[in-house]
Each structure stands twice: as structure tokens, then as C-alpha cells.
Amino acid sequence: MKVVFFGTPEFAARTLKKVLLSRHEIAGVVCGPDRRKGRGRKVVLPEVKQVALEKRLIIFQPEDLKDEEFLRELGGLNADFFCVVAFRILPEEVFAMPVKGCVNLHASLLPKYRGAAPINWAIINGETETGLTTFFIRKKVDTGEIIMQRKIAIEPDETFGELHDRMADLGGDLLVETMDKIEHGDFKTSVQKNSDATKAPKIYPELGKIDWAKSSSEIHNLVRGLSPKPAAYTFHNRAKIAILKTRIADYGEKAGLGEIVFVDGKSGLVVGCGEGALEILQIKPESRKDMSGAEFVRGQRIRKGVFFGE
Numbered sequence: 001m002k003v004v005f006f007g008t009p010e011f012a013a014r015t016l017k018k019v020l021l022s023r024h025e026i027a028g029v030v031c032g033p034d035r036r037k038g039r040g041r042k043v044v045l046p047e048v049k050q051v052a053l054e055k056r057l058i059i060f061q062p063e064d065l066k067d068e069e070f071l072r073e074l075g076g077l078n079a080d081f082f083c084v085v086a087f088r089i090l091p092e093e094v095f096a097m098p099v100k101g102c103v104n105l106h107a108s109l110l111p112k113y114r115g116a117a118p119i120n121w122a123i124i125n126g127e128t129e130t131g132l133t134t135f136f137i138r139k140k141v142d143t144g145e146i147i148m149q150r151k152i153a154i155e156p157d158e159t160f161g162e163l164h165d166r167m168a169d170l171g172g173d174l175l176v177e178t179m180d181k182i183e184h185g186d187f188k189t190s191v192q193k194n195s196d197a198t199k200a201p202k203i204y205p206e207l208g209k210i211d212w213a214k215s216s217s218e219i220h221n222l223v224r225g226l227s228p229k230p231a232a233y234t235f236h237n238r239a240k241i242a243i244l245k246t247r248i249a250d251y252g253e254k255a256g257l258g259e260i261v262f263v264d265g266k267s268g269l270v271v272g273c274g275e276g277a278l279e280i281l282q283i284k285p286e287s288r289k290d291m292s293g294a295e296f297v298r299g300q301r302i303r304k305g306v307f308f309g310e
Contacts (some may be wrong), residue, residue: 001025001080001100001183005048008032011168012085013047015105019083020055028058030087041194066091074277080196081182083175084137095137100182102137105175106202107167109133109149111192113144115200119167120160122200124225126217128154130163132171133247134178136189143187148178157247205230212258212309216248216276231284234258234308236300240271241308244290245282258308268293271308 003024006017008031020026024223029052037044039216045053052059058077062070069092082102084090095102108118109131115121122130131151138144150170154163181187208226210219223232223246231242255261255272262270270279280293285300 001179002027002078003028003094003179004074004077004079004082004098005085006030006082006087007048007085009086010047011107011164011171012087013051014165014168015085015172015175016048016051017056018176018178020051021241022082022176022179023058024176024183026055026057027079028060030060031219032060033061033063033090040243046080057135057241065094080177083173085171089135089141092139102179103134103147103175104137104142104144104180105178106133106135106142106172106173107164109151110135110142110146110249111197113195113198113200116202118200118202120166120200121198122225123154123158124221125161126221127292128156130154130167132174134174135192144190145191147181147187147189150174150176159224159245169298184299203230208232210243210258210308212271213237213274216273216278219273219278220246220248224268229235235310236285236306236308238310240286242284243280243282244284245280247279247281249277250280251277257306260302260304260306260308263297263302263304264294265298266294268295 004027005019007016007064027050031046031048034043034045036042050060054181060070076098081100082098084102084104106118108122110133113121129151131149133149134147136144152167208230223243226232227244231238231244233242249270250272251261256278257272257274259272260269261272261277268280270277282290283293283296284290
């Protein structure tokens with residue numbers, strides 16, 4: 001099929017690479033605009049655009065998806081099929097255009113975790129299983145008829161970044177398989193049951209503030225679900241520190257909330273929670289590089305009995 005690919009971030013770029021290896025022809029790529037980032041306000045190209053430039057593909061970067069010139073040029077590609085991965089909400093003028101339909105690859109087992117951050121929320125909520133779904137795009141976001149799904153186990157200590165990369169690679173395979181089925185008309189769809197739907201809203205940095213009154217498992221899942229970015233965080237000596245990796249500790253004694261109950265220059269540190277305790281494996285002090293818990297102990301001269309938090 002002749003295909004237009006819609007996507008912007010790394011997850012979509014990995015998927016695009018898999019589609020490029022298939023027998024389908026990429027007629028064009030639609031991604032977000034270039035952005036200025038960092039202290040130097042350097043222009044950063046979307047990851048999908050970087051892949052498209054390497055392959056010399058036609059690239060569109062519309063600010064407005066209803067722009068008449070964009071719609072005219074998009075229609076002029078005469079594509080059979082549109083595929084969408086980690087992109088904005090498409091207006092009907094766009095998703096109704098191709099004769100073979102417009103399909104979204106979503107990183108959850110729909111109808112669970114509809115929204116912008118399904119991988120994050122699955123981990124934060126302590127799920128042990130997630131998956132990938134391909135579905136036809138309709139007016140209401142993430143509600144269209146399901147074409148294919150693939151279940152994926154979430155490892156107990158797996159972080160968002162680790163699961164994201166694993167799912168991005170598997171997602172490309174599922175999308176290509178879906179495209180093959182659509183090309184030959186060899187597929188059946190199922191309607192989503194709205195009563196089973198859950199939400200996965202956009203992640204904001206303030207979500208990462210650790211409440212040490214919560215259980216060690218809840219905090220552990222928050223850390224995993226936000227690592228490496230935007231990252232869960234706490235405070236030490238009024239300085240903000242990101243907590244990137246933890247492990248539930250085998251510590252049976254009663255401890256204060258956020259109290260450092262174990263310190264060792266070789267092993268690291270353990271912090272008390274509302275229930276249980278957490279071993280800090282990887283940490284990032286403000287304006288410094290990532291380091292192990294043991295490196296943090298040595299560098300900051302951490303003492304037992306000190307508290308994390310404001």
C-alpha cells in the first residue's frame with residue numbers, strides 16, 4: 001500500500017523504521033514542528049523527521065492540521081492508508097481521507113489507558129501486564145474499532161524508559177502486520193467496551209513529587225513510571241533531587257516518613273515510607289549527573305536519621 005505516516009517522538013521514529021523495512025511504500029511523513037529546547041534554545045528536530053530526512057521522504061510539519069494548503073498537498077499524495085503513532089488528534093478532514101482507512105498504534109490494551117501517557121500510567125498503577133493495540137481512528141479519541149492487540153508483561157522493576165523502548169520495537173511489528181491484513185482485507189474488528197475504559201492523561205512534572213507517607217510499593221511504582229523523565233523527586237537540604245531507580249527493601253523496623261534508615265558508602269541508602277522502605281539505586285542531584293545511591297552517600301556525606309522531603 002501507499003502509506004502516509006503520522007508521528008513525532010522517539011516511539012514513533014522506531015515504528016517508522018520498521019514500516020520502512022516492509023513492502024509498503026511511504027508516500028510522506030507528517031510530524032510536529034521543529035522546537036527550540038535547552039538553555040541555548042537550540043533548534044531540535046523531531047525524531048521522526050530525522051528518520052525521514054535520512055530516507056529522503058516527503059515531510060509535512062503543519063501547525064494547523066486543518067490548513068487548506070496542507071490538506072490539498074496531503075490529498076495529492078493519493079495514499080491508500082494513513083498510520084498514526086504518538087501524534088496529535090486528527091481532524092475528520094484528515095482521517096477520513098484514505099480509502100483503506102486511518103489506523104492508530106496505541107501503547108495499551110484498549111480500552112484501558114486511553115490518553116497521552118499509557119505506558120507511564122500502567123507502571124504507576126502497578127500493572128503487571130500491558131500491550132499494544134491497532135485500531136481505526138474515529139472522532140472520539142482512542143475509541144475506534146480494534147484490529148489487533150498484543151499483550152506484554154511488565155517486569156517488577158522495569159522503568160518507563162525500558163518498557164517504552166521494548167514496546168516501540170514490538171509496536172512496529174504489530175503495525176506492519178496490521179497493514180498487511182488491511183491491504184488484503186484479511187481482518188476482523190471488535191468494538192471497545194466503554195465501561196472498561198480507563199484514562200492515561202498527560203504527565204506533568206509536579207506529579208513526580210514523592211509523598212513518603214505512601215507505601216514503598218506505591219513510591220517504587222511512581223519512580224519506575226516517571227524514569228528517566230520527568231522523574232520522581234524529593235528534597236535534601238532544600239535542594240531538589242530526582243529519584244530514578246529504586247528497589248523495595250527488606251527492612252522490618254519502624255521508620256519515619258522519608259527517614260534515611262540505612263547508609264553505607266558501598267551499598268547506598270534505604271529510606272522509610274508509610275509502609276515498608278525503599279532502597280535508592282539511582283539518583284540525580286539538582287544540576288548534576290546521574291549517580292548511584294552509594295555515590296550520593298559518599299558525595300553528600302549522608303547520615304542515618306536524616307530525612308528526605310521539604
